[in-house]
Structures are given as C-alpha cells and as structure tokens.
Amino acid sequence: MIDVVLPCLDEATALPWVLGRMPAGYRPIVVDNGSTDGSPDVAAAYGARVVHEPQRGFGAACHAGLLAATGDIVCFMDADASLDPAELPKVTGLLAGAALGLGRRRPTARGAWPPHARLGNALIARRFGLRDIGPMRAAYRERLLGLELTDRRSGYPLEMVLRAAGNGWRIAETDVAYHPRTGRSKVTGTVRGTLQAVRDMRRVLEAS
Template sequence: MAPELELTILMPCLNEAETLATCIGKAQGFLARTGIAGEILIADNGSTDGSQDIARAAGARVVSVTERGYGAALAGGIAAARGRYVIMGDADDSYDFAHLDAFVAALRDGADLVMGNRFRGGIAPGAMPWHHRYLGNPVLSSVGRLFFRTPIGDFHCGLRGFSRAAVLGLNLRTSGMEYASEMVVKATLAQLDLREVPTTLSPDGRSRAPHLRSFRDGWRHLRFLLLFSPRWLFLYPGIALLWLGLVVGAVLLPGPVRYGSVTFDIHTLLIASLFVIMGVQSIAFAIIGRRFASRYGFIPPSGTYGRLLESLTLERVLLAALVLMGAGVAGLVWGVAEWADRGFGHLNPSTTLRPLIVATTALVCGFQLMMSGFMSSMINIPIYERRVTDPLPPDNPTA
C-alpha cells in the first residue's frame, strides 16, 4: 500500500487531450509552490483520444473507470485516491488548479466539504451559457437550499474539495451529472461541515462541445432533488390538496354557493372530492417514500419522523381505513335505499348526490389507506433476518 498523502487533485476525464496537460501542469505548480504532499489523479472514463498517455507523460496517475458517467468516474477516482483530502475539478481548463489555497485552508480547518462558488468568485465572459448563469444554476441551487436547508449557493460548481473519508461515508450512488447534487444533499443531511469559497470560471479550452446537455442534465438534477425530498414531492402538495378539498367540500356540502354570476354546485363538489383523494394518496406516498429512503440509506433517519412512523402501525392505519370504508358503505346503502323509495327513478342532486359524493370519497380514501398501510409494512420487513430454524453462529451461541 502506498503511504497516505495529504491531497489528491482529481480530474474526471473523457477525451480531454486538448486541455489535460495544461490542467495537470497547473496542479503540479500548485503542489510545488505550497509544498503539499499530494498527487494528481486522472479518472479516465474510456477516452479514445490518447488522454491516458498524455496524463502519464505529464506525471499524473491514471485510473481506468469502466462504468460510464460523470459520477461513476468521480466515484472511481475517489476510491483510488491516496490523499486524505481530495480536490476535484473538470479537466477542460475552466477551473484554475494553480490556486487551490482557499480549499486546502478550509479543509485543514476541519471542513468536510468545501464548495467553490463561481457567482462570488467571477465568471469570465463566455464561460457559462446565459441560461445556465441566469436560469438553470440559480433555480436548481435555490430549490436545493429550500428543500434541504443547505448553505451552499452554487450547487453545481465542479471545483470542490472534501475529506475523502467523509465523502466515502456518504455512500453516493448516482453515476451521472446528478452526482454533484447528491454529494451536497447527502453531506447536508449528514450534518457535515459545509463551506464555500469564491472561485473563478473561465471559458474551457476545448474545440469540441462539452459533455453537458443542458436540459437533460438539468432535469436529472431536479429529479434527484425531488426524489430525495419526499416532503416537497409528496407531503406538502398532498396537504395542500387535502386542505383545499376539505374546505371547498365543507362549503358546498349544505348546498350551492353563488358568487356574482357564478354558481358553484355539484360539479365543484366533485372536484373537491378528487382533491381529497389525491391529497390522501400523496400523503401516503410521502410516508412510504420516507420509510423506504430511511431504511435503505438514501436519507439519514430522522428522530421526529421515526417516532411518527412508529406510531403509524399497520393496525392503526387499518382501523382508520375500516372506519372510512364503513362510513362510505353506509352512505352508499343509504343512497340505494333513497333510490328504491323513489322507485329507482330520478334523484334530486341537491338531496341525494351530495351525501353520495362524500360516501364515495370516504370509501376510496379508506381503500387507499388500507393498501398504503400494507405497502408501508412490506417495506419495513427486514431483508436479512435469521430464521428460527437457522443454526446459531458458532461465535455467538446466545444470539
């Protein structure tokens, strides 16, 4: 085993022959100037333009990562790094590897993840497309701060430093561009020490188009943020729909409501019923999603949420579902009786359909709760559990 170094400067690489030597030279100059014991590591993701030979000739170490993708290349590089700290950056000469002093200082001061902030450090003309600078990056960073309460202002800066041990402990899983968001989100949820330093962004030195695809990769980042936040994806929309449906339904249940020339009646009550059903299902998805994410390590466990999940036992959920379904069935039986009293003829919407809408809504919501309760309990079943008939481990006879 090679001795541990203080710093690994990591560059993911896919056909970067035009700029790779320049980036390596700047990184070597930084190490020589500061006297830091470090290495330059190129995580090659299948280059076909001779980037591997260029990197070795320039004095860098090359590790081959067969799984394709930006995140996969970085994960492979981090696993192979020998440094206690890792500073990663793109090999397109858009980031200045000659001036990494602020990153190293913050890491030595105890930071777990140090993000560059291009908006504070300066973006050179032509370095970032306008829709990235004024729309994509600000919007996605704002969403990330809102969802996860992270202090990071530039979620997608490609120049960042971190403690190798801390990032390995995050169990990062994505293989694409969303790896950048996953690192920030999981570091925030794990309550690591996150800091930002200003950094500059220059136009890259390549003659070809970048690997980044604006809308595809932007959607992947947004999708990741939503999937890792069941509250914003399911819970808050569900509460809003449920509240709106209940309020509108309560107003319209006694009879039509007229505002000026507009009358809200049975049709609006049906829409309110739909909102209630959608809200209940969305809240159920939030609970199931949070339980799944916590159980399988996507999101760290929450004490408050854990206590809530413990209180929502299958038996309690089934009891609530049976009450709702019983009320719904009773309402439907009443409706059939009313219909029979009228000789199975025309029914008055004002006196009959309103209660039937409420009864049907209760029946559907009860059925949803019952199915969601069983699904949530299935997720809670341990994957690895010793059966009663299995022999005891030889080193633990009392297990």
C-alpha cells in the first residue's frame, strides 16, 4: 500500500473529487491543519485517514503525514483539486530509476499557475537541473525520514529536494496536469502568499 499525504486547510469542497479519484492501492492521509469548514469530516466520510496537526504551516502538515504513514512509499500532493490523484502512478513509477519522483506541472487553463508563482519556482528549480519543484512527489518513507527535514512552512518541498540532491539522490520528473484549484488559494494563488513562500524558500537556501 502506498500512502498519500494531503495537507489540508479548508478544502471541504475539493476533497470529494480528490479522494474519489484516488487510485487503487493508494491510501490517502488527510492532515488537517486547522480547518473550520468541516474538512476532517468530509475526508473521513470518503474513507481517508485523518490526522490533526495543530502547528500551522504547510511543512508541519506534510511532515505530520510522513510520520503517520506506514507504507514503504509515500506520496505528497495538494488537496485543492489542482492535481489529479489518478496521475500518482506516473510519479511513483519514477522510483524504478530514481530516489525522488516529482510531478512537473503543466497548466491546463489560464490562471491555473499565476506568473508570479511560476517565475520564482522556475528560478529555484533550475539550480537543481529541474523544471519544477512540484507539489506532487513520491519517495521511500525511510529515506525521507533520513533526510531529517526541519522546515515547517512553505520551504518544506524545497528542503526535501535540496537535501535529497545533497545526499546524491537521483531526482526524476514527469509531466502532470495542473488545474485551477477549487476554492480560495492560501499560498501561491495570491501575491502575498507567494511572497511568503519565497521568503520561506530563501531561508531554506540560506540555511543550506
């Protein structure tokens, strides 16, 4: 069984679509990060395991899911319906020849990935010979735990790639569709959120 960590903050409207498209053999772990819209109840109704993480932050939710996972392989993806769980097997398939698999986002509509969010991501990804520091990813659980990730904010995905590269991991990418998210964006869909994410990523880079 492959665990899928879904950090969640007020995603009640998106969760039915996301959880309803989870492939066989993939077990969703919805990590609620302080939702007020009933997201945990929706997740439980659709058969997901629900983990509550009181420390606010994207990285805090991701890492709580990693600690809760028990499968040999752990995937991460957003819970806002911008990514299709049906594409997870493409990403986990990369592990046949790589230690970390990333879904390289390909927008399906104008506005799915705003320019202000795409530019900063591209500049950072280029440092690692990548096209995207994508939110859909897969790796072996024990190896991820060995990275000893410490960021608990928006820098968590970058820290994972940074430490993986520093440990000599082979990192591979494959295209995945990137749809307009359902509901209000908390991070890269807003200029303010993007600036915060950039600050978090800069802090991770400086710490390295």
